[in-house]
Amino acid sequence: MSVLELQPLAHLTDEFRLSMRRLLQDLGRELQADYPDLSSRLKLPVGFFQLLGRSLKVETYSNWKVVGWIETLNDLVYFLDIxxxxxxEQDRREFTEQLFAECQExxxxNSYLADLFPLGRQRTTGLEQRLTSLCHRLAQELTQESLFFNPALTVNWCRQRKLPRWDVPGLLEANFERAEExxxxxxxxxxxWCEAPNEVRRALTQSSGHVTFQVDGSGISVKIGRVASLLWTGWGTQGEWRWNRQTAVTALETARGPxxxxxxxxxxxxxxxxxxVRTEQKRVGRFSRAWRTIQQAxxxxxxxxxxLxxxxxPFKAKGVVSFSYRHRPGLSFINCFDRDNLDLIDDLIHENSHHHLNLLLRKYVMYHGDHNQQIFYSPWRRSLRPLRGILHATFTFTMGxxxxxxxSVWASGKSGATRWKRAGLTQRDLQRARYRCLEEVESVRYSLQDLHYADHHLGWLTGSGRRMIGQLAEAxxxxxxxxxPHRKAVLASTFGPALRRHVKELRKARMTYGPVRLGKV
Structure with missing residues (x-):
């Protein structure tokens, strides 16, 4: 089976949606059965969360925002258990050491490790207070976000419970993980998103972003000191936003949606x-062209x-590579300021490959028993990495x-040069693409040998992991x-020295690190 076979991935996506829906249901029951006192102290509207879960369509359970919300709730339940x-706990020092190690892995x-262990090491003193503060923060974020998935549902829930008013503390500060202003x-x-009117924005500067969302039977308002502003007003299942509502920009439409x-x-x-800040239209155009190039090539x-x-x-940063989060499937952060057109094409595929592997890892256990030891040399980071990191890198760079x-094939032939130029790419880009391909082949082959060793000598790969590594090796x-056939031309080009140097570095790394150097488990 090919690593790019679409039907199994589509089926996995359907399974993932159902699993996230079950997880939300299970978390609601767990909060009610196992943590009723803590939930009450945190003012968690567990019943509303359950109602919200039942109202969401199945297909939304793979949405980056919904999944992130459920994963955060799952994290909160974990910390409530802690x-x-x-x-x-009798031996709190040992408990702290175990928690520190578990948070590291x-x-x-997430920022949880820094929240609980700000000094970067185990510290028992003040841990309970830091845990409590973290739980309060997560509970507040979860409740605030839940209000606006479906404001009509929020208002109706308040009305049905005959609450005169439901006050929810919140924050209107920038959220970098969700790219919110x-x-x-x-x-x-x-x-x-909805933009706060000027009066509210002025009040926000005085309150450091702190607000109170006031929900009643007719709508949702924002209160900051003496300033009150109606945000949403509704009737039955209908309603309207009273703040200026902004929609996300559509780069292009696909068969799977925008x-x-x-x-x-x-x-x-x-x-x-x-x-x-707002994204310039020319950045959107660059993404559209890069996407279409992938579609054609x-x-x-x-x-x-x-x-996926x-x-x-988009983000603007020097020296920061594109990235994504496991708990935000489908959401890719792409550096389109410090990267050229070929890089942009590469980054779209690279981050999508992380989404791809994360989806597989939600279904299949591919490795075990490695204890997160950093013992494998990474050709990409030029440092030792744990098995998890090597697996991710090998997968994503195979895709690259x-x-x-x-x-390279697409740019060849009678009309290849014309297609290449229309994509905003140069002849140097073509030579660089071939160099990058040869470079990645060398790197992937290096790491495949280590993964083979992890499987056959250390017993760390499962059957699922072994099958995937076989697919990558075949690809x-x-x-x-x-x-x-292009290797000779690349070696004769300006990229030749870099390719020779890369091969030499890999040989040196193999001699230095061997298959692996095991530390104490």
Whole structure:
């Protein structure tokens, strides 16, 4: 079976949606049965969360925003369990050490480790307070976001419970993970938002972004001190936004639905996000052209791209590579300021490959028993990485090699040069694509040897992992056969020294690190 076979991936997506719906149902029952006191102290509207879950259509359970919300709720339940265990724990020092190690492995994409262990090491003193603060923050974020998935449902729930008013504390600060601007309320699940009017924005500067959402039987208002502003008003299942509502920009339409482009993240010199601004139309145009190039040059790859990527967030930062989150499937953060047209094509496929592998990993256990040891040399990071990192890199860069090989073929032939130029690519880009393909073939082959060793000598790969590695090996072999005729020309080009140097570095790394150097488990 090909690693790009579409039907199994579409089936996995359907399974994933059902699993997320079940997870939300299970979390609701768990909060009611196991953590009623903590839920009450945190003012978690568990009943409303359950109602919201029942109201969502099945297909929305793979949406980046819905999945992120459910995953955050899952994280909260995990920390509530930790908090409950802490109360009866006898050896709190050992408990802290175990929690620190678990957070390092489990939450490498989140800020939770820094929230609980701000000094970067185990520290028992003050841990209960930090845990409690984290739970309060997550509960507030979850409740605020839940209000606006379907405001009519929120208002009707309040009315049916005969609540005169439901006050929910919130924040209208910039959210970099969701690329939301300061002073806006994110609404729906398509990345839309409502802008606070000037009076509210002035009040926000005085309150440091803190607000109270007031829900009653007729609508939702925002209260900041003496300033009150009606945000949404409704009747029955209908209603209207009273703040200025903005819709996400559609880059293009696919058979799977629209591909949206969100606001732009702007980073500071310290390579940390500083603000969120509107995305210029010319950036949207670049994404559209890159997407169409993939569609024309590599239809199989495009089919997977259209299935798994639904929203793109541009960002402006020097030296920061594109990225994505496991808990935000379909959402890709792409650096389109510090990258050229070929890089943009590559980045779209690279981040989609992470979505692809994350989907597979939700279904299949591919490795076990590695204890997160950083023992494998990564040709891409030029440092030692755990098995998880090597698996992700090998998968995504195999996809990159396949992309560059397809681009090379697409640019060849009678009309290849014309197609290439229309895509905004140069002859140097073509030579670079072939160089990148050869470079990735060398790197992937290096890591496939380590993965083979992890399987056959260490016993760390499962049957599912072994099958996937076999598919990657088959794919890279086909790429190598196709790109080899261009090797001589690349070696004779300005990219030749870099390719020779890369091969030499890999040979040196193999001699230095061997298959692996095991540490103490």
């Amino acid at each position: 908090l409950q265990q802490w109360a009866s 489990k939450f490498f994409e 300061w002073g806006v309320v994110s609404v729906g699940i398509a990345g839309e 591909v949206m482009v969100g606001p732009t993240l702007v980073y500071g010199k310290d390579r940390q996000p500083r603000t969120v 590599w239809p199989e790859g495009h089919a997977v791209l259209a299935l 990527t639904s929203r793109i967030v 090699a396949m992309l560059f090989e397809r681009l 890279i072999e086909q790429v190598e056969r196709s790109i080899t």
